[in-house]
Amino acid sequence: MRMPYPRSFSSLLLAGFALVTLPLLAGMAYTAVVQERLAVQTRQSITLTVKVTRTTRQLAEDISSLQRAAGQFYVLQDPQLRSGMHEAHESIRRALQILQAMPFGPSNTERIRQIGQHEDALYAQLNDPANVGLRRFDSFAGEFNTLGRLSDQVAVAGNAMVEDQAASLIRRAHALRIVLLSQAAAAVLLSLLIAGLFSWLLGRPVRQIDQAIRRLGAGDLQPQPRVQGPIDLVFLGQQLDWLRQRLRELDEQKLRFLRHVSHELKTPLASLREGVELLIDGVGGKLTAQQREITQIMRGNARDLQARIENLIGYSRAQRQLDPLISSGVDLAALLDNVVRRNDLALRAKHLQVVRSGHAPLLKADRGKLDTLFENLLINAMRFSPEGGSIQIDLRSADGVVQATVSDAGPGVDENDRPHLFKPFFQGSRQPPAAAPGSGLGLAIAQEYAQLHGGEIHLCDTPDRPGASFCVHLPLQPGLQASSASAKATAPIPTSTPAPIATAAPATGSSRHGLASAAPQRNEHADSSADPDAQWQPTQPSNDASP
Incomplete structure (x- = not known):
């Protein structure tokens, strides 16, 4: 597929200047996108921090509320106090559902699941009629301590996650600063590359024309690759190709002339050689030693001339490939x-x-x-x-x-x-x-x-x-x-x-x-x-x- 070129050098230069500005515009657009993305991530981090802090605190308060309501129920034996236990239980379940949806990691997610299991088991024991009135409330202290310990661990993990979010924001801000600096360097480098590309595009047709001229100078008259570039240089390449065709025609005329001359010389040369051979054979009379020496020289020169003519004919036939390979x-x-x-x-x-x-x-x-x-x-x-x-x-x-x-x-x-x-x-x-x-x-x-x-x-x-x-x-x-x-x-x-x-x-x-x-x-x-x-x-x- 041919690369499309503008019609002239001036339009190609204008296209080059326009493309050089593209890296700057792309850099500005990229900066705006990255800043917006960082702002969104910052808002998400703040929202997550507030939710983690609030939920872990609420979980600890709900466990305390469950323990307080259960203590009152077991001391006073008032069935209406069960509602306080139920409300604390439901609040704990809601808090755990919120925490499970947060990116705590496998270990803390397992810890949150354990809190849910312990709390469900404890709540079932507290509501068991067999325990009401027969079991002292102090016997549930170990279960409540376990829930409190697990809740504290989740709170610590939440604080660590908040700190990670803050550190991540700091790293992103630092990375953005590096990206902006790198973007400026990349814009300069890309502008140089585009300038180099257009320099190559401008120099390519000039190089093609130079190679065509050099090949013509070296006697290579085979068809040359078509010059690709602005229309004014393409026209110059077409003129060079016309010159190549004219030179090739002249070369063919030269070979044709040599071929005709060679064939025209063969007939009289054959007669000359035959006459020399007759003289050597003594048909015209016996030769003296000096005359025989002269005829030997004439025979050698005639043979030499015939060999040169045959070479001319052979070269002409070889160039035109008239003799197929056997x-x-x-x-x-x-x-x-x-x-x-x-x-x-x-x-x-x-x-x-x-x-x-x-x-x-x-x-x-x-x-x-x-x-x-x-x-x-x-x-x-x-x-x-x-x-x-x-x-x-x-x-x-x-x-x-x-x-x-x-x-x-x-x-x-x-x-x-x-x-x-x-x-x-x-x-x-x-x-x-x-x-x-x-x-x-x-x-x-x-x-x-x-x-x-x-x-x-x-x-x-x-x-x-x-x-x-x-x-x-x-x-x-x-x-x-x-x-x-x-x-x-x-x-x-x-x-x-x-x-x-x-x-x-x-x-x-x-x-x-x-x-x-x-x-x-x-x-x-x-x-x-x-x-x-x-x-x-x-x-x-x-x-x-x-x-």
């Missing part, structure tokens, strides 16, 4: 081994060693997209690793997530480059020397494919490793429990004995540390049961290679 059981450890074997020549060219450790359960994922994801990370690590270095690939699984970490021994990532690593076409500041610039799409494509699987990729901190480490988190799917034996390998992957070779590593760069990647192209939707090595046979160095 899920199957993927042995991630075996997939990583195949990726490493495919890049064996490039690894041996830089004398690099790949060490893979750990294992993971089978993943329900798209084999082709995961292959591209990890090959981009591997080429990125190869690009920035020094000659003779090592690349580490770690696998582990926990809490339903598989984590794969690819680490190199390069210069690492500059702090200023970290927020931009996965942006398309971004080139980091720490580029390897004498390396051809990459396309800046390798990490962007890897991130798109990781997110398509419900996972993520990020630069992770590994203090024990000098270079950059990229962590890929992929969720496990239920129903795939077993892992293949090859997924449990922990030994370094052999890449053949390093030896100098004539063929250079592919000049396609990766976007890491900014950094582009041009992974070797292949059909992403190939049958998952096919052996990857059938098309990617690593070239083994001959034993007689010259140093």
Whole structure:
């Protein structure tokens, strides 16, 4: 439910000032109610005090009247004197009924009940014809003493209750004084809270607009939460949303332009590559050594250009999610081994060693997209690793997530480059020397494919490793429990004995540390049961290679 806002800032401020006065008005009303309640309690206490004092005194007098009337009756033997005894008896019963309705407590209530029982028994004995004329009145002295003692105890309890009522009034008056002081402090505090609330209400739309501007500046063109606040700020938020839509249209036009340009370049590039291959095959005549060297350079550059075009197309398709996931059981450890074997020549060219450790359960994922994801990370690590270095690939699984970490021994990532690593076409500041610039799409494509699987990729901190480490988190799917034996390998992957070779590593760069990647192209939707090595046979160095 949306919070209703006034139409403008000025009306919101006026509402705030009006609400600030509410604690003061509420405090005044509460003070009046508490004072009235205290006055009522005071009147009740005074009434109770008067009634207790009067009734206990009347009870003592009635017992004395009963004793006096009974003595006269037994001495004079006059039947008319019985009326005095009866009147005293009825007065005692009325007094006891009044006392029983008062808050004396259990012990004193029991004592009042005992007075009633003793008085009834004594009155019955006094009226018994068998006792009249045969029993001396002095024999009833013990019963009258018991009634007098109980009556005195009730009187003492009544006095104690009166004192408690007085002490209670004093305590209530003291509590009221504290309440009034606390109320003043609470009114001030509540006024401050209301002022803070309205400050938040005024600042909330401003913060929303600020966040929208920051997201636009960061390149986030996704729909933003609607600005909630006064109508003038809501209108400003709508203008920002219009600007976001325009920027998104421009971004889509840019991607569409890249897609069209990429497709337009593929046809003439294919013709160029075919012509270069014909020249190398000697169709136009035998080539000299210098001419063959030139054609080899042309072949490498054409291959590099084709890889970049394929990267542009792949990134465009990944952003628009045109290729649905083709899920199957993927042995991630075996997939990583195949990726490493495919890049064996490039690894041996830089004398690099790949060490893979750990294992993971089978993943329900798209084999082709995961292959591209990890090959981009591997080429990125190869690009920035020094000659003779090592690349580490770690696998582990926990809490339903598989984590794969690819680490190199390069210069690492500059702090200023970290927020931009996965942006398309971004080139980091720490580029390897004498390396051809990459396309800046390798990490962007890897991130798109990781997110398509419900996972993520990020630069992770590994203090024990000098270079950059990229962590890929992929969720496990239920129903795939077993892992293949090859997924449990922990030994370094052999890449053949390093030896100098004539063929250079592919000049396609990766976007890491900014950094582009041009992974070797292949059909992403190939049958998952096919052996990857059938098309990617690593070239083994001959034993007689010259140093």
